[in-house]
Amino acid sequence: MYCIEVKSLSKSYGDFVAVDGIDLKVEQGKIFGFLGPNGAGKTTTMKMLTTLIPPNGGEMNILGIDGIKSPLEIRKKIGVVLQQPSYEPTLSVEKSLEKYGMMWNVEKKIRKDRVEELLFAFDLADIRKKKNDDLSIGQRRRVQVAREFMHDMELLFLDEPTVGLDPSARRGLLDYVKGKVKDGLTIFFTTHILEEAEYLCDDIAIINRGKIIAVDTPGELKNKFGREKTIKIHISEQKEISSLLSCIPDCTIEYDSGVVITVRSSQSEQVLQDILKILASNHIPVEDLSVVPTSLEEIFLSVVKNSNA
Amino acid sequence: MHEIIRLVNRNLTISLNMGFVIWQIIFPLIYIFVAGFAYTALIHQVPFGNKTLDYPAFIATGMIGFNIMNSTLISGIIIWNDRRHGMFEQILVGPFTRAQYILSNVYTIGIIGLVSAAMITAVGYPLFFKQVEFNALTIPLVVFASISGSILFGSIASIISTRLKSSEGFNVVINTVFLFFAFVSTAFYPAQGAPPILSTAFYFNPLTYLVDIVRAGIFGYFNGLVATEMVILGVGAVVLFLVATKLLSKLEL
Ligand SMILES: Nc1ncnc2c1ncn2[C@@H]1O[C@H](COP(=O)(O)OP(=O)(O)OP(=O)(O)O)[C@@H](O)[C@H]1O
Ligand SMILES: [Mg+2]
Numbered sequence: 001m002y003c004i005e006v007k008s009l010s011k012s013y014g015d016f017v018a019v020d021g022i023d024l025k026v027e028q029g030k031i032f033g034f035l036g037p038n039g040a041g042k043t044t045t046m047k048m049l050t051t052l053i054p055p056n057g058g059e060m061n062i063l064g065i066d067g068i069k070s071p072l073e074i075r076k077k078i079g080v081v082l083q084q085p086s087y088e089p090t091l092s093v094e095k096s097l098e099k100y101g102m103m104w105n106v107e108k109k110i111r112k113d114r115v116e117e118l119l120f121a122f123d124l125a126d127i128r129k130k131k132n133d134d135l136s137i138g139q140r141r142r143v144q145v146a147r148e149f150m151h152d153m154e155l156l157f158l159d160e161p162t163v164g165l166d167p168s169a170r171r172g173l174l175d176y177v178k179g180k181v182k183d184g185l186t187i188f189f190t191t192h193i194l195e196e197a198e199y200l201c202d203d204i205a206i207i208n209r210g211k212i213i214a215v216d217t218p219g220e221l222k223n224k225f226g227r228e229k230t231i232k233i234h235i236s237e238q239k240e241i242s243s244l245l246s247c248i249p250d251c252t253i254e255y256d257s258g259v260v261i262t263v264r265s266s267q268s269e270q271v272l273q274d275i276l277k278i279l280a281s282n283h284i285p286v287e288d289l290s291v292v293p294t295s296l297e298e299i300f301l302s303v304v305k306n307s308n309a
Numbered sequence: 310m311h312e313i314i315r316l317v318n319r320n321l322t323i324s325l326n327m328g329f330v331i332w333q334i335i336f337p338l339i340y341i342f343v344a345g346f347a348y349t350a351l352i353h354q355v356p357f358g359n360k361t362l363d364y365p366a367f368i369a370t371g372m373i374g375f376n377i378m379n380s381t382l383i384s385g386i387i388i389w390n391d392r393r394h395g396m397f398e399q400i401l402v403g404p405f406t407r408a409q410y411i412l413s414n415v416y417t418i419g420i421i422g423l424v425s426a427a428m429i430t431a432v433g434y435p436l437f438f439k440q441v442e443f444n445a446l447t448i449p450l451v452v453f454a455s456i457s458g459s460i461l462f463g464s465i466a467s468i469i470s471t472r473l474k475s476s477e478g479f480n481v482v483i484n485t486v487f488l489f490f491a492f493v494s495t496a497f498y499p500a501q502g503a504p505p506i507l508s509t510a511f512y513f514n515p516l517t518y519l520v521d522i523v524r525a526g527i528f529g530y531f532n533g534l535v536a537t538e539m540v541i542l543g544v545g546a547v548v549l550f551l552v553a554t555k556l557l558s559k560l561e562l
Contacts, residue, residue: 052402052562076404086395090323099322103315103403 002061003028003155003186004049009058011044018044020210021058026188026203031181033201033218034190037304041210042190043083046159049188050080063154079148083159083190087140089133093124096132097147104151114150121176122146123169138164145173155186162196174200194297206303213307218296225299229268233261233275234288244282248274259287264298312405316413321420323390324383333380333425334432337372341433344368344497355499358530366440369433370527371496373426373451374458374520378490380425381459382483384418385466388557389479392470398562407558414467415460415550422459426451426523442529450526453539457546458519462490464549471556490516518542 004026011019019041026032036042047053049062051071060067062074088096094115101111119125122142132140141164148156158177162170174196181187191197197204198218205215214221235241238258245253251265265271268291279286310318345365354361391397400410430451466483473479491497493507494516500508511517518538525535 047562050402052398072404072406075402080399080402082395082398082402084395084398086399088323088396089390089394090326095322099319103319103400105310105315105404 001028001064002026003063004032004188005061006049007059009045009048009060010056011041011048011053012056017210019048019055022207022210022212024205024212024215026186028186029181029184030202031177031187031189031200033197033204034188034207035192035194035197035204035300036190036207040207042207043159045207046080046082046157046188046190050078050157051075052080077154079151079153079156081145081148081156081158081161083163085137085140086144087132087135090131092129092131093135093143094119094128096143097150100147101150106151111150118146118149121172123172138166138169141165142169142173149176149180153185155188156180158187158189160190160192162191162193170196194300198296206300208304208307211307214303221299222293222296225303228264228266230292230298231261231263231265231268231272231275232288232290232292233263233279233286235259235261235279236285236287239284241279241282241284244278245275248278312409313413313416316400316405316409317416317420320387320413320417324387324417324421329383333376334428336379337376337429338432340375341365341369341372341429341436345436352498352502356501357499357524357528358532360440360528360530362437362440362528366437367499367524368497369429369436370524371494371520372433373429373523374454374494374516375491375496376425376429377422377455377458377519378462378487378516380421381418381463382466382487383421384414384463385470385479385483387414387417388467389470389473389476392560393476397560401562408554411554411557415463418459418463419456422455422463423452426455430527437527441527443527444529446531447526447529450522450531450535450539454519454522454526454542457539457542458515460550461515461519461542461546464546464553467553468549468556471553471560490514494520496520515542515545518545 002025004024006022006024008021008023009019010017010021022045034042034045048055049060049067051067051074054068063077065073067074088099091099097115097118098111101114106114119128122145124139124142124146127135127139132143135143141161145158145161162173165173177187178200189201201218203215204218204221206213216224236259241261242253242255245261248271250267251263251271254262256262263271263275272291276286345368348368349364352364355364355367357367388397391400401407465486469483469486470479473482493510494514495511496516500511503511518541521538522535522542525531
């Protein structure tokens with residue numbers, strides 16, 4: 001069953017098309033990663049899916065409910081952590097969790113237990129009595145994300161939830177989310193941090209300029225776009241070598257600062273041999289050498305670059 | 310629990326802090342007792358309908374209206390803060406509609422307005438008890454004035470909070486507007502005896518109507534003017550409420 005099913009969804013602001021007829025399908029119980037550069041249309045898409053803003057065209061079906069006809073019915077079943085911070089400045093951390101649960105009509109007894117659980121899970125116990133106004137940005141973000149777990153839901157939208165979090169808080173959050181998915185929750189997740197998407201997501205869509213330019217599992221994306229590897233060679237002194245290496249086929253070469261050569265190629269072994277030969281015959285010593293499979297980040301960059309071209 | 314009750318619960322929790330309650334009680338008390346007695350030297354008596362009032366009794370009843378107006382600022386502040394701190398969008402992406410959000414604000418103002426009125430009536434009572442003339446109209450008049458007054462001023466505060474962008478702007482505008490309402494009205498001094506320009510200006514101010522109706526209730530004096538004032542206040546409240554609702558429901562997300 002699909003939790004989210006969207007056909008040619010569009011949103012324009014005046015003449016500007018922010019989301020340009022996208023199709024999406026998100027399976028129940030999965031974590032769906034929605035990636036894209038700044039201004040690509042991620043937040044706009046999420047605002048439409050959560051019924052905060054109406055689309056200009058297209059169809060959307062969320063949890064089996066028509067998103068255009070019954071937005072309120074959808075909102076009752078989803079949780080949303082928006083990209084924009086939100087907090088109750090005058091309330092303490094624990095009180096703001098408590099009140100949020102109350103707003104969602106969660107029973108008092110359950111509310112109390114959940115507050116305790118979340119204060120612990122999101123490492124907020126030490127600051128439970130502090131007012132939201134007095135928190136650091138990252139602490140506030142943690143409260144905002146924790147708060148959303150006060151109520152039951154079938155589908156959770158997270159718009160860059162980890163922005164501003166330190167590495168351990170970030171990992172804690174991702175693991176908490178993973179745990180919830182095991183219990184049957186479906187997650188729609190946007191991020192700029194590619195390792196995060198790789199760690200968390202079952203499926204990934206990449207959006208650029210309002211259009212979806214790739215959808216697949218992280219592994220398949222790597223297979224499709226990432227058979228090439230990245231070779232980094234440090235040479236010991238600054239030399240003008242671009243003319244020497246220009247004859248090597250099947251690769252792209254970048255010269256950063258003159259001593260670091262970055263080579264991308266799907267025939268990495270052959271290319272590496274050729275380069276080393278040329279360097280040796282010109283008496284250029286190699287300081288350091290590494291070959292790494294292309295990361296999701298590089299795939300992201302190259303897919304986006306191609307679609308811009 | 311119904312959605313609106315939950316939102317009202319939340320509104321009251323976030324707005325009722327110690328500072329606000331103290332402000333709501335201490336400030337009028339200072340006016341009633343300090344100004345009330347100090348100005349008695351200047352203004353001995355105020356003619357009101359078929360009787361004359363002591364100035365302390367006059368200002369104490371004026372403070373009821375003043376306090377209702379002040380407490381409705383809360384509505385503007387709630388909307389303003391919700392927008393500034395992202396809670397407006399967060400609530401609207403939750404299990405609520407815009408209409409429920411707006412209504413919950415109205416109920417919040419209504420409750421705070423009534424409680425404020427009751428509080429100042431209780432506190433000021435020693436000053437005007439000699440001259441009160443409770444009758445069948447007292448409670449309906451005071452309640453009508455409290456509710457329509459709070460909706461009217463709450464709507465004004467809401468309209469301001471939806472139109473402005475910077476928080477300095479919000480504070481300056483709201484303070485200026487409410488200062489004008491407070492001092493160009495019959496809350497502090499009677500229209501009779503004021504320079505003609507000022508006493509005409511008094512009647513371009515909804516606080517004047519609110520205060521006149523409260524006094525009519527407390528001092529048992531009802532006439533055609535008061536009835537007209539009730540109509541104007543009621544219509545004004547409805548119209549401004551509709552405008553505020555329209556603006557709020559059009560607010561871009
Ligand atoms: N209210 C608005 N009015 C006009 N243009 C808008 C509005 N909201 C968004 N846009 C435009 O729509 C495009 C998509 O914005 P969106 O917020 O969806 O980007 P995003 O992918 O979430 O970016 P980011 O990674 O920076 O959060 C941007 O070019 C933005 O300028
Ligand atoms: Mg965004």
